[in-house]
Amino acid sequence: MSYMAQRVAGFGTTIFTEMTALANEHQAINLGQGFPDFAAPDFMKDAAIAAIEADINQYAPANGRPRLRQAIAQKVQDFYAVEANPDTEITVLHGATEAIFATILGLVNPGDEVIVFEPFYDSYVPAIQMAGGIPRFYTLRPPNWQIDAGELAMLFNNKTKLIIVNTPHNPTGKVFTEIELGLIANLCQQHDVLAMTDEVYEHLVFDEQQHQTLISLPGMAARTIMISSLGKTFSVTGWKIGWTVAPPELTHAIFRAHQFMTFCGAAPLQEAAVTAVSQPPSFYHELTEFYTSKRNFLLDALKSVGLRPIAPHGTYFIMVDISHLGFANDVAFCRYLTSKIGVAAIPPSAFYHNPTDGAGLARFAFCKEEKTLAAAANRLQRLKTG
Numbered sequence: 001m002s003y004m005a006q007r008v009a010g011f012g013t014t015i016f017t018e019m020t021a022l023a024n025e026h027q028a029i030n031l032g033q034g035f036p037d038f039a040a041p042d043f044m045k046d047a048a049i050a051a052i053e054a055d056i057n058q059y060a061p062a063n064g065r066p067r068l069r070q071a072i073a074q075k076v077q078d079f080y081a082v083e084a085n086p087d088t089e090i091t092v093l094h095g096a097t098e099a100i101f102a103t104i105l106g107l108v109n110p111g112d113e114v115i116v117f118e119p120f121y122d123s124y125v126p127a128i129q130m131a132g133g134i135p136r137f138y139t140l141r142p143p144n145w146q147i148d149a150g151e152l153a154m155l156f157n158n159k160t161k162l163i164i165v166n167t168p169h170n171p172t173g174k175v176f177t178e179i180e181l182g183l184i185a186n187l188c189q190q191h192d193v194l195a196m197t198d199e200v201y202e203h204l205v206f207d208e209q210q211h212q213t214l215i216s217l218p219g220m221a222a223r224t225i226m227i228s229s230l231g232k233t234f235s236v237t238g239w240k241i242g243w244t245v246a247p248p249e250l251t252h253a254i255f256r257a258h259q260f261m262t263f264c265g266a267a268p269l270q271e272a273a274v275t276a277v278s279q280p281p282s283f284y285h286e287l288t289e290f291y292t293s294k295r296n297f298l299l300d301a302l303k304s305v306g307l308r309p310i311a312p313h314g315t316y317f318i319m320v321d322i323s324h325l326g327f328a329n330d331v332a333f334c335r336y337l338t339s340k341i342g343v344a345a346i347p348p349s350a351f352y353h354n355p356t357d358g359a360g361l362a363r364f365a366f367c368k369e370e371k372t373l374a375a376a377a378n379r380l381q382r383l384k385t386g
Contacts (some may be wrong), residue, residue: 007130014122015350019334023344029376031298032334032344034170034316036235036367044234047272060267062259064092064243068270071277072243076226079202080216088248091255092270094262095240096200096229099254101127102261103196103225103244104162106253108133112161115152119351119358121170121198133161137353142321142361143310145174149183156191163193165214168201171348171363172319173312175209185217194250196225200242201315203233203284206292209313215245222247225254232316233287234276235367239269291316291366294373298366301377305384309364316367319348323360330359337362342379 002009016033023030039045056065063069069086076082084090093099100123108114110132116124118137128135136155138147165184167176176184188195197214205211215224229242244254295311298318302309308321327333330347338344346365349358366373 008126011126015346016122019338019344019346022335022338026339026342028338028342028344029372029379030344031364031366031368031376032346034232034365034367035237037372038235038369040236041234041276044236044272044276047275048269051268051271054271056268056271058267060092060264060270062264063255064090064264065267065270065274067274068092068241068277069243071274072245075277076245080213082213082216082221082226082245084245085248089245089251091244091246091251091258092265093242093244093258094265095231096198096227096242097123098240098258098262099227099229099242099244100124100196100198102254102257103227103246104128104133105131105261106255106257107194107225107250108161111159113157113159114161115155115163115193117164117166117169118353119171119348120164121166122351124164125353134159135353136160139352139354139357140169140172140174142172142319145169145172147176147180147183152183153187156187156193158191160191160193162196163188164196164198166198168199168205168211168312168314170201170315171317171346171351173310173315173317175205175211175313178212181212181214181217185214185220188223189219194223194225195220197227199226199228200232202228203287204291204316205314206288206295207311207313211314223250225250230273230276232367233284236276239266239273241265241269241273294366294368294370297370297373297377298364301373301380302364304377305380307380307383316365318364318366320345320362320364321360322362329355330362334362341382343376 019032069090073084073086104127108131112133114128114133202211215226226245231237310319334347346363348361348363349355352358
């Protein structure tokens, strides 16, 4: 007899767990999982220490510490001209992943359809399925990952409840254009569909591209849930502080799910997050320069060994075309790369409902120290003789 519930029985182990274990086994340099291997900013650590020493160590309010909600409201006003009431339109959750899960669980009924762009962040589909929803997929195709208006429109119908928009997009590095967001906004309003925007890479945008948020488009403030977090921008993925910005009715639904999942996150880290969210524009300019340099270094390293990287406009990932290398699929390539070359990457077929759509690609992360990237570039040279 199996005691595992049917709702989770088909999920298996995430590809991140599998590839990290393989990397550890072979002492490979891990360019797979998207976490920095360098220190968080000193001002973040100092703020966390100060909050702990100030005895901010008991439960935070379920919707987040007031100062953090106020700081988030100010940030979205400053960056996107979005007005949000910190008491009724902002919820602080245990990372963006819980924000995604609570949003879907709070808004999607059994039988509702949810449109997902693929390749997708791997928590979207399990969250939809556990809510009883039905995912409907729009497949972004390399190298440009463009959206065809007619093809997207065909996915909308009277069962569609929600569309998930991740921009900048993990894992492709695509930054959705104003025209694409306008198309999505028009379809949502035409079919009375909600939009959940995953914007955790909002400040990692390159090549003079501009991140735009769907919630700021005409007619979308009343039907959009904007999600972001601290982890990617401030190199504190382990703090797990995310948030939603949404109109009161949608915020209330998210809160209903959140209160019985985690109730609240770590109070001192939420207090320290106020310092992060309140950083001046100069911090973000320096962040862009910091990651642009890393991106360009890894792009050059990949090209130098005969790989075909697709330059990302956002995030800290590079998708690589490996279809010409003769491997059976992306899993075979990434296993070979990890065990024989000593560099771990992620096979993105795990991010497609039809794995063959990702079989000719591999994903590398460049959120690493210069010495880590240099060591990986050196090992990648073995591909020339391997």
